[in-house]
Amino acid sequence: MRIGELARRSGVSERSLRYYETQGLLNAERTPGGQRQYGEWAVDRVIRVQALYAAGLNSKKIAQLLPCMRDTDGGPSEAATEQLVVELASERDRINRLITDLIRSRDVLDEVITTASVGVS
Amino acid sequence: MRIGELARRSGVSERSLRYYETQGLLNAERTPGGQRQYGEWAVDRVIRVQALYAAGLNSKKIAQLLPCMRDTDGGPSEAATEQLVVELASERDRINRLITDLIRSRDVLDEVITTASVGVS
DNA sequence: CTTGAACCTGACACTGATGTCAACTCCTAC
DNA sequence: GTAGGAGTTGACATCAGTGTCAGGTTCAAG
Numbered sequence: 345m346r347i348g349e350l351a352r353r354s355g356v357s358e359r360s361l362r363y364y365e366t367q368g369l370l371n372a373e374r375t376p377g378g379q380r381q382y383g384e385w386a387v388d389r390v391i392r393v394q395a396l397y398a399a400g401l402n403s404k405k406i407a408q409l410l411p412c413m414r415d416t417d418g419g420p421s422e423a424a425t426e427q428l429v430v431e432l433a434s435e436r437d438r439i440n441r442l443i444t445d446l447i448r449s450r451d452v453l454d455e456v457i458t459t460a461s462v463g464v465s
Numbered sequence: 466m467r468i469g470e471l472a473r474r475s476g477v478s479e480r481s482l483r484y485y486e487t488q489g490l491l492n493a494e495r496t497p498g499g500q501r502q503y504g505e506w507a508v509d510r511v512i513r514v515q516a517l518y519a520a521g522l523n524s525k526k527i528a529q530l531l532p533c534m535r536d537t538d539g540g541p542s543e544a545a546t547e548q549l550v551v552e553l554a555s556e557r558d559r560i561n562r563l564i565t566d567l568i569r570s571r572d573v574l575d576e577v578i579t580t581a582s583v584g585v586s
Numbered sequence: 587c588t589t590g591a592a593c594c595t596g597a598c599a600c601t602g603a604t605g606t607c608a609a610c611t612c613c614t615a616c
Numbered sequence: 617g618t619a620g621g622a623g624t625t626g627a628c629a630t631c632a633g634t635g636t637c638a639g640g641t642t643c644a645a646g
Contacts (some may be wrong), residue, residue: 346643348592358593359634377642379593392573398563399570402632412577424581436574442519443484446564452513453557456533460545462527469612469622479623480604488603498612502613524626 346374347380354390362391367403369393369410385415399439405431467492468501475511482511489523490514506536520560526552544563 351358364370365380370389372380392413396406409432412424424432472479485491486501496560517527524586526543530553533545545553 346593357634359636362594363633375642377593379642395566395570396505396573397633398566401570407573409577412574412581414576421580423584424577426581429578429581431580432574436578437569439571439574443564443571445516445519446560446567449516449522450557450560450564451532452517452534453553453560455535456530456545457550457553457557459532459542460547460550463544467623476603481608483624484603496612496623498623500612518603 345382345384346384347382350382350386350390351388354394354396356390364390364393368407369403400436400442401435405435466503466505466507468503471507473510474508477511479513481537485514489528490524520556521563522556526556562580565577 345353347361349356350356351361354361361370361380365372370386370393372382372386375381389410393406396409398458401409408428409424411422412428414421466474467477468482471477472482475482482491482501486493492508493503493507493515496502508529513529514527517530522530529549530545532543533549535542
C-alpha cells in the first residue's frame with residue numbers, strides 16, 4: 345500500500361510516517377517513481393511505534409528496541425545488549441510509575457465528573 | 466516553607482513551581498520582602514499538578530479542574546460546569562486508552578528484557 | 587494524452603513545560 | 617553589619633514530534 349492508505353489505516357499522519365522513516369523506525373520499498381510502498385506488516389509496526397512514543401520513549405530508543413521485539417510473524421529477533429537492557433528496565437520502571445499516576449489522575453477526573461453529574465438540576 | 470524546600474520535597478524544580486504560579490495552579494503568600502511562602506498543603510498540590518501534567522492535561526485544564534477537586538482537608542469544592550465535564554470526560558477516555566497502550570508497551574519491554582536476560586551467557 | 591489526486595522533498599513554525607543565565611534582592615547566621 | 621546562600625524577575629533556549637506550505641513529480645482513470 346502507499347503512504348496515504350497506511351496513514352488512514354494506522355491513524356498516523358503522513359508527515360509522521362515520513363518522519364519515522366528518517367528515524368529508522370519504518371522502512372519502505374520504493375516504486376520506480378520513488379513513492380513509498382508498504383506491506384501489511386507496516387500497520388502493526390506503526391501502531392506499535394506510536395504506542396512506544398506515547399510511553400515516552402524517544403526515536404533513538406525505539407530504533408534500538410524494534411529489532412529486539414518479536415515480530416508479528418514470530419520471526420527471529422536480536423537480543424538486546426546489556427546496556428540497552430539496563431536502559432529499557434529503567435524505562436519500564438518509569439512507565440510503571442506513570443501508569444500508577446495516570447490511574448490516580450483518572451480517578452480524580454472520575455470523581456469530579458461524578459460529583460458534577462450528581463449535582464445537575 | 467520557601468520555594469527551595471517545596472522543590473526538594475515535591476521533586477519539582479523551582480522553575481516549574483514559579484511557572485505553576487503564573488498558570489494559576491499554585492498560589493503563594495509572600496513575605497514582606499517578596500519571597501514565596503507555602504503551607505504544608507502545597508506539597509500535595511504540586512504532586513497532584515505534576516500527575517495531571519503527566520496525564521497530558523495542559524495548564525488551562527488543570528487550572529479549571531483544581532477548584533473542583535476535593536481538597537485534602539475534604540473541604541468544599543466547586544462543581545464543574547457542564548462544558549468542563551464534557552472535556553474532562555474526553556480526557557478521561559484518552560487517559561484510559563493511554564493506560565491500555567502503556568501496559569502493552571511495558572509488556573513489550575518486559576519481554577525484550579526477559580529474552581535478553583535469559584540469553585545471557 | 588490529459589487531468590487530477592496522491593506523493594515527493596525541503597523548509598519553517600509551533601507547542602508548552604522546563605533548563606539556564608544574568609542581574610539584582612532578601613534572609614539568616616555569625 | 618556583613619557574607620553568602622537562597623530567592624526574585626525577565627529573557628532566551630531547548631526538545632522532538634507534528635502541522636503546514638511550496639513547488640515539483642508520479643500514478644491511474646478516462
